[in-house]
Amino acid sequence: MSTETLAHTWYMTQRQLMAIVRQPIFLLISLIQPVIWLFLFGNLFKRVVELGGFGTTTYLDYLVPGIVVMSALGSSMWAGMGTLEEIERGTLNRFLTTPVSRSALMNANVVQNGISTACQSVIIVLLGLLGGARYPGGAGGLIVLVAASILLGTVFGALSNALGMLVRERESIIGINTFLLLPLTFLSSAFMAPAQMPSWMAAIADFNPVNWAMVAGRSALAADPDWGDVLTRGGALLALAVVAVWLSTRTFRSYQKSV
Amino acid sequence: MSTGTMSTGSTRTGTPVVRADNLVKTYPGGVTALNGLALTVEAGTVLGLLGPNGAGKSTTVKILTTLARPDSGTATVAGHDVLRHPGRVRRAIGVVAQKSGADPAATGRENLVLQGRLYGLRGRELNRRVDELLERFVLTDAARRMVKEYSGGMRRRLDVALGLVHRPEVLFLDEPTTGLDPEARTAMWDEITRLAGDEGLTILLTTHYLEEADRLAERIAIVDRGRIVVEGTPDALKGELRGDAVHLELRADGDRAALTAVLAGLAGLHDLAVDGRRVSVRADDGAAAVPVLLAALERAGAAVAAATVARPSLDDVYLRYAGRRFSEAEAEAQADSAGAGTPVQATAGGAR
Known part of the structure; x- marks a missing residue:
């Protein structure tokens, strides 16, 4: 990657980050939401840990990685709305008539989404700590958890961007997201240990990328991490992220041809 | 054209x-x-x-x-x-x-x-x-x-x-x-x-x-x-357009062929265009051409609702070279795009 591409990627990322930081209501909501999840589900399912198979005696310990990953999914899957807005407003076309590096435009989406997801994840981890959650895996485990949620965010952010450029309709993004969010969350180990799930559900969850991020994060956060689980799930997420970014880059090229 | x-x-x-x-x-x-x-x-x-x-x-x-x-x-x-x-x-x-x-x-x-x-x-x-x-x-x-x-x-x-x-x-x-x-x-x-x-x-x-x-x-x-x-x-x-533009509005849609035949015979007129109720023509002397035109149209049984004489404008240039009035071309383009839906229009349509 040339230094020009790197510089342009940073300018474009900076622009996107500034736009997010300047929406205090949006920031507040994305902060309050995980608090509600932690509080709500933390209390609602408090006693399920007694069933066993959660690998901990405190439900909040189990819940935090689930909420971290769920929030990464929930915020990244709307990335396409921003892209769509930039197309409609003419901002994307304005950039395309300048000598801006074409790949910088796509890179910035990925980098910005990664930075946002990382901040959000760290905040949730800290909120959990405040609420009494413990992370036996320590700093290493937390880094894996944040990295896993960044990868998952990259997958859904890139897919959402591709969808935005392809269909160019808000309704389609809203429809697909509402359709996917709950099944993807509940067909995962977010709230319930796989050992307590009906076996068919646990089998489906094995193929759910959202679950991969949770398994990788939780394994790394355990007192005695199962690095095999971390590597397989993390590797699968990485591969998926590469495919999703490739797909959205392809869609971007076809957008440029359709202008 | x-x-x-x-x-x-x-x-x-x-x-x-x-x-x-x-x-x-x-x-x-x-x-x-x-x-x-x-x-x-x-x-x-x-x-x-x-x-x-x-x-x-x-x-x-x-x-x-x-x-x-x-x-x-x-x-x-x-x-x-x-x-x-x-x-x-x-x-x-x-x-x-x-x-x-x-x-x-x-x-x-x-x-x-x-x-x-x-x-x-x-x-x-x-x-x-x-x-x-x-x-x-x-x-x-x-x-x-x-x-x-x-x-x-x-x-x-x-x-x-x-x-x-x-x-x-x-x-x-x-x-x-x-x-x-x-x-x-x-x-x-x-x-x-x-x-x-x-x-x-x-x-x-x-x-x-x-x-x-x-x-x-x-x-x-x-x-x-x-x-x-x-x-x-x-x-x-x-300057390419010789003379003044005379625009006439008829009370009812005229028969294009019949009106064209009647008006084409008049001296000192050129660039005749008949479109529905509207008749446009160029005349070396617009003011002098109006009574002649009115008389000819009345003989043809087409009642005139309004007549205007104007110095050449770009609208006239457009009419002359594109063969239709600017506003009509605009309306037609809108009708076209509503039906066809090019990618650009699909975007705009999806937005609001």
């Missing part, structure tokens, strides 16, 4: 900075946007691309600014081929598109700084250029405000400033005053005149306002259905 491209007016002496030859562009769904369009813009001049919505103006600008690729045909801007060296073209041009394109979630200053950086401006040089543009476009006081708080006129001024950050050789202005109130429009006209005059910028301006083209452009190219139907200076185009 001629189908070829005609040129009228002074002979060309300048060097072409923008040149397009035989551009053809068809959008998916079979909508032909360009059908063999050719044009040239000489150094330091303003060419007004005049035509109704859907005539192909924006597609032409998109191709010349490297956004879109033609199906066939060639184009060079500032000496660079738009297809082979889009990067070089991008460094030489400034673009003010139809849609604003400024980032509403950033300040005016931030928009300009980012734009400058994309062209490689840095540090003090960048700051100086940004300050200069803010001052020139009367945005200094609003520089630290979010663009979403700007008025339509301020936004448009910022758009032009964005297009000028890197001191381009050629400026593309795609309908720069559409949607502006009269005051902001006049201010924009003054600004464009200044750019063309004092700074010697080569400008390609598209517009569907006849008066705008008349006022700003040294040469006008009229676009209809994806090609240039005539090109020349506004005065030469108007």
